[in-house]
Structures are given as structure tokens and as C-alpha cells.
Amino acid sequence: MIEQFKQQYQGLKQWAEAVQQDGWLSSSDLNRFQQIELQQADALFAQQGQRPLIVAFFGGTGVGKSSLLNRLARGDIARVGVQRPTSQEVTLYLHEDYQLGKLPDELPVEHTRIAYHQDEKRRLIAWLDMPDFDSVEQSHREQVEAWLPYIDWLVYVVSPERYHDDVGWRLLQQRSAKHHWLFVMNHWDRGSDPQLEDFRQRLQKEAFDTPNILRTSCRKNGGDDDFPQLEQTINHAIEAHGLALLQQLGVQAQLNELHAVEQALRQRLEGFGRTEVADAWQGTTAEWLNEIEDALLLNRTLLKQTLLAQEQLSQSLFKRQTTLPTSLPTTKQVVEQIWSKRFNDLISDLTTELENLLGQHDIPVTPYAGPLSAIPEKLQSTFEAQLESSVGKALAKPGTAVQRFFFKITGGLSWFLPLSAAGWAIYHIITRFHAGTQGEGHFLGIDFAVHSGLLILLAWFIPWMVQRKLRPSIAGTLSKGLTEGIHAAVDAWKSEFESLWLEQERSRLSHLDTLKNRPSLQ
Numbered sequence: 001m002i003e004q005f006k007q008q009y010q011g012l013k014q015w016a017e018a019v020q021q022d023g024w025l026s027s028s029d030l031n032r033f034q035q036i037e038l039q040q041a042d043a044l045f046a047q048q049g050q051r052p053l054i055v056a057f058f059g060g061t062g063v064g065k066s067s068l069l070n071r072l073a074r075g076d077i078a079r080v081g082v083q084r085p086t087s088q089e090v091t092l093y094l095h096e097d098y099q100l101g102k103l104p105d106e107l108p109v110e111h112t113r114i115a116y117h118q119d120e121k122r123r124l125i126a127w128l129d130m131p132d133f134d135s136v137e138q139s140h141r142e143q144v145e146a147w148l149p150y151i152d153w154l155v156y157v158v159s160p161e162r163y164h165d166d167v168g169w170r171l172l173q174q175r176s177a178k179h180h181w182l183f184v185m186n187h188w189d190r191g192s193d194p195q196l197e198d199f200r201q202r203l204q205k206e207a208f209d210t211p212n213i214l215r216t217s218c219r220k221n222g223g224d225d226d227f228p229q230l231e232q233t234i235n236h237a238i239e240a241h242g243l244a245l246l247q248q249l250g251v252q253a254q255l256n257e258l259h260a261v262e263q264a265l266r267q268r269l270e271g272f273g274r275t276e277v278a279d280a281w282q283g284t285t286a287e288w289l290n291e292i293e294d295a296l297l298l299n300r301t302l303l304k305q306t307l308l309a310q311e312q313l314s315q316s317l318f319k320r321q322t323t324l325p326t327s328l329p330t331t332k333q334v335v336e337q338i339w340s341k342r343f344n345d346l347i348s349d350l351t352t353e354l355e356n357l358l359g360q361h362d363i364p365v366t367p368y369a370g371p372l373s374a375i376p377e378k379l380q381s382t383f384e385a386q387l388e389s390s391v392g393k394a395l396a397k398p399g400t401a402v403q404r405f406f407f408k409i410t411g412g413l414s415w416f417l418p419l420s421a422a423g424w425a426i427y428h429i430i431t432r433f434h435a436g437t438q439g440e441g442h443f444l445g446i447d448f449a450v451h452s453g454l455l456i457l458l459a460w461f462i463p464w465m466v467q468r469k470l471r472p473s474i475a476g477t478l479s480k481g482l483t484e485g486i487h488a489a490v491d492a493w494k495s496e497f498e499s500l501w502l503e504q505e506r507s508r509l510s511h512l513d514t515l516k517n518r519p520s521l522q
Contacts, residue, residue: 002040005254009036011518012262019511023366024269032261036254037178039104039149041247046101052094053246054150055234056128059157060165061135064186067218068157069093069129071227073117089113090143094126106146111139124243125234134167152247153180153234160191163199173206178253180246181208182233188215188225262515269512277361278501284357285497288350292343293490299338300482307475331388338482339383347376354497367504375496382492387485394481398472410467417459425452 013033019025045051057065070076073093089111092100096116103109130147131140148154148171156172158165163185185191185199196213203211212233214226237246351372355365397404428444429452435441 002042002251005251005258008255008519009033009038009258012258015511015515015518016265019265019269022507022511023364023369024272024508024511025265026364029265029268032264036257036261037149038254041150041152041250043104044100044107044150046099050098051247052098052124052126053152053234053238053243054126054128055153055155056130056147056151057157058130058133058144058154058171060162060168061132063157063159063162064216064218065132065157066091066129068155068184068186068216068227068230069127071218072127072231073115089131090147091115091129092126093117093128095119095123097123098126107150111143122231124238125231133171134165148175149178149250151179152250153182155182155184155230157184157186158199159187160185160195161187163195164202169202169206176206176208177256178250180237180249181211182230183211183213184216184230185213186216186218189217189219191215266512266515269508269515272363272508273505274361277358277363278505280357280361281354281501282498284353285350285494288346288353289490289493289497292346293486295343295346296338296486296490297483299340300479300486303334303337303482304475304479307478308473311474331384331391334391334478334482335384335387338387338486339380344376344380347379351375367507368500371500371503375500378496379489379493382496383485383489386489386492387482390485390488391478391481394477394484398477398480403470403472407467407470407472410463410470413463414460414467417463418456421452421456421459425456428452 013030016025016030016033020027020030041054042048042051044054057068059065069091090107091113093115094117096118100114103112128147128151130144131137133141133144135141154175156168158168183199183203185196196215200211200213203213214229214233216225216227216230354372355368358365358368425448428448432441432444436443
């Protein structure tokens with residue numbers, strides 16, 4: 001189980017670091033791993049994988065922890081306070097088969113007293129007497145906190161006067177699921193049944209449904225007590241459940257803590273995918289981009305009006321127009337008149353607004369910050385490309401299909417009809433002249449000349465005027481291309497923002513899938 005925990009811990013931490021690198025988790029989220037105790041009791045012993053059950057006396061000042069250990073060992077192996085009733089060091093009482101290895105740095109050797117014995121009946125248990133957790137000496141409390149992760153079974157020792165100390169209860173609440181527990185009310189010769197019952201009720205409130213409380217007294221002539229049951233209770237547990245199973249409670253507690261961290265990180269990551277945030281993102285971008293589109297269309301209208309004025313001034317009533325317009329500004333010139341730095345600022349303001357939106361919904365900005373910072377330049381490039389494409393298409397086919405068709409027809413008629421009228425007049429002039437010379441008719445007069453001239457003039461003027469009216473204007477052609485280009489660019493912008501959101505969503509969901517596919521911690 002220890003190896004399982006190590007693998008699970010490393011795997012989950014590597015996953016969390018990858019998610020943090022993508023910006024979805026913060027350093028404070030990863031600080032949860034620091035709250036998991038990684039210490040393993042096996043590390044205390046020279047022979048890895050072989051160790052006794054570590055049982056520690058745990059309690060406040062003056063409750064008699066050291067006296068209990070001395071009574072257990074039938075000798076003075078733990079120093080009992082003389083000037084002050086407090087333990088100054090850690091005393092470890094264990095069988096000589098289990099030699100300690102190099103202690104971790106947080107367990108200083110100079111504060112550890114080791115006593116080996118040869119009693120085979122006590123071979124499977126290592127007894128530990130720790131300093132008082134409520135001592136005024138900060139180093140004593142630090143020693144207790146350093147040793148606690150290595151302990152399998154805690155014997156919480158109290159006295160009739162000190163079974164309700166706040167410090168002890170806080171530690172009990174914090175570590176209730178990390179150890180096996182046995183409770184001892186020492187100095188029972190000074191205690192009473194109501195105190196014992198009150199202690200039991202307090203333990204039951206802390207989720208110890210049936211707490212095993214022993215009554216002991218380490219004074220001479222203290223009377224009968226439950227001291228013999230102290231060692232028997234633990235030995236019976238070893239016989240009933242096996243040493244290995246009892247030793248695994250701490251590791252199981254670590255796995256539970258790791259599972260809690262996994263659940264917290266999963267819920268944190270799942271909480272970033274709320275539908276209302278996606279809707280707000282889409283609504284904000286649509287609102288801002290529609291306003292920018294209106295401003296661009298206004299600039300298009302102003303440019304069209306300028307070109308119309310120039311076009312009207314340059315046109316001559318009698319200048320023949322037989323070809324489509326080609327003298328348009330370059331795309332670069334058009335972009336410079338439509339686009340300005342103001343639009344870059346508006347897009348930058350939009351990205352800031354989106355970042356604020358994410359912050360308001362407690363969604364990390366980091367995954368979006370990089371792509372959003374590149375948005376203004378990317379959108380301007382998209383705008384220029386769309387404008388160039390749309391204007392080019394408009395120039396290739398100016399006006400409508402019907403307009404272009406009749407423009408070509410009237411262009412042909414503007415020379416075909418005058419020639420036809422002139423041919424008709426010439427034909428009549430020749431035939432009537434021949435008839436006149438033969439005496440078969442009269443020569444044509446001035447009226448025919450006037451009417452023929454008018455006919456030829458009308459045959460030219462009518463199609464010319466119609467073609468002039470049908471001729472697509474420079475301003476109209478450009479305005480059409482600009483309108484289509486602006487609409488296409490804004491649609492592409494909306495797709496760009498939507499793609500940015502979906503890309504980050506895919507990243508988030510990918511991390512969740514990776515976590516989902518990890519081996520279960522349960």
C-alpha cells in the first residue's frame with residue numbers, strides 16, 4: 001500500500017503541475033499537496049518492510065505518560081519530571097530485533113532516547129513516550145508534531161483534572177482518522193465515575209462511537225486499575241487483524257487525504273465550465289464587435305460620399321464611357337481610410353473586458369491571457385485580408401448581373417444603331433438620287449437631311465445615355481466590396497473569439513479526462 005500511495009501521489013502531483021502550467025490551477029491550489037503527510041514509519045528502521053507496530057503515549061503536562069511507560073517496562077526507562085512534571089525528550093522502547101536506521105532530519109537524535117528489550121511477548125510493539133504537547137517549550141510541541149505521522153496507534157493519556165484541555169482536543173480532531181486510538185484516564189485514584197462518563201461523551205461527540213477508556217494509576221497503593229488491559233488490547237488487535245493491517249491505517253489516511261485533494265482539484269476544474277460564463281463571453285464579444293462593425297460601416301459611408309463627389313466632378317456629359325471603372329484606390333489606401341488606431345484600442349478594451357468577465361466568475365485568466373493579447377493584431381490582419389478579397393471580387397464583377405448585361409448591350413447598340421441609321425439614310429439617298437437622274441422620281445430635299453441627321457443622333461444618344469446610367473460607379477463598386485468585406489471580417493472575428501473559448505475548454509476537458517482515466521484512489 002505504501003508503494004501504491006507513492007505512485008498515486010506522484011501521478012496526481014505531476015497532473016496538477018501540468019494543469020498549473022496551462023494556467024488552470026494556481027500555486028495555492030498545489031499547496032494542498034503540502035498538507036499531505038508523506039512520512040512513512042518504515043523509514044525509521046534499518047530493515048525496510050519489517051517493523052513493529054508503533055504505539056505512542058500522547059497527552060498533556062503532568063498526566064503521567066512517562067510513568068505509564070516505566071510501569072509497562074517494569075523499570076525507569078523514561079525520565080519522569082522532577083522539578084516540572086514534563087517529559088523533555090522522546091523515549092522509544094522496542095525489541096532488539098528492530099534496529100533503528102538513520103532517523104529523518106525532523107527527528108533529532110539528541111532528543112531521542114532508545115531502550116531495547118528482549119521480551120518476545122512484546123516483540124511486535126514499539127512503545128513511544130512523547131513530550132507534552134501543551135508544554136511552554138515550543139520545541140516539545142514541535143517534537144510531538146514531527147513524530148505523529150510515524151505513529152500507528154495513539155494512547156491518549158488524560159487525568160481527571162486535565163481531560164478537557166483544548167490543545168489535546170484540537171489535535172485529536174485533526175488526527176482522529178490517521179491512527180488507531182486508545183484512551184487512558186490516569187491518576188484514577190483521584191478520579192470519579194462522572195468524570196469518566198463526561199470524558200466518554202466528549203469522545204463520542206468526536207465520532208468515537210464506542211471509545212475504549214482504561215483507568216490507571218501509577219502510584220503505589222493506587223488500588224486495582226485497568227493497566228493490564230493496556231497491552232492486552234493492542235495484542236488482541238494484532239491477533240485479530242494482523243500486524244500489517246494495523247500498520248496500514250496511516251497509509252490509508254494518506255490515501256484518503258490524497259483522494260480529498262484530487263476531489264477538490266477536480267471540482268475546482270469542473271467549476272470553470274459553467275454555461276452562463278460561456279453565454280456571457282459570447283454576448284460580450286457580439287455586443288462589442290457589432291459596435292465596431294457599425295463604426296466601420298460609418299467610415300465606409302464617409303469614404304463612399306467622398307468618392308461620389310470626386311466621381312461627379314470628374315465626369316463629363318459628352319465623355320464617352322464604354323468600359324467598366326478601373327481607377328479605384330488601392331486596398332492599402334482603402335484600409336487606411338477605413339481602419340484607424342481607434343479600432344485597435346476598442347479591440348484591446350474588449351479583451352480587457354473579457355478578462356474582467358473571467359475574474360468576476362472566478363475563472364483563471366492565465367489560460368486566456370496569451371491568446372487574448374494576440375487578438376488585436378490578428379483581427380486587423382483578418383480585416384485587411386477580408387477587405388482585399390471582397391473588394392477584389394467586387395471589382396471583378398461591378399454592379400449586378402443584370403446591370404452588367406445591359407451595360408454591354410447598350411455599349412454595342414451605341415455604335416450599331418447609329419451605323420444602321422446612317423446606312424439606311426445613305427441607302428435612301430443613293431436610290432433616290434439614281435431615280436432622280438433617270439427621271440423616275442424627285443431628289444431628296446432638306447427635310448430628309450434634317451430628319452436623317454436627327455435619326456442618326458438619336459440612334460447614338462439613346463443607348464449612350466442608357467449605358468451611362470447603367471455604368472457602375474467607382475463609389476458604388478467600392479462600397480459594395482467594403483460592405484461585404486466588413487461583414488465577413490466581423491463574422492470571422494466572432495468565430496475567432498468563439499474558437500479561443502472552445503480551445504481553452506478543450507484544454508480544460510482534456511485535463512479532466514486525464515484525471516478521470518487515472519487509477520482510482522479508493
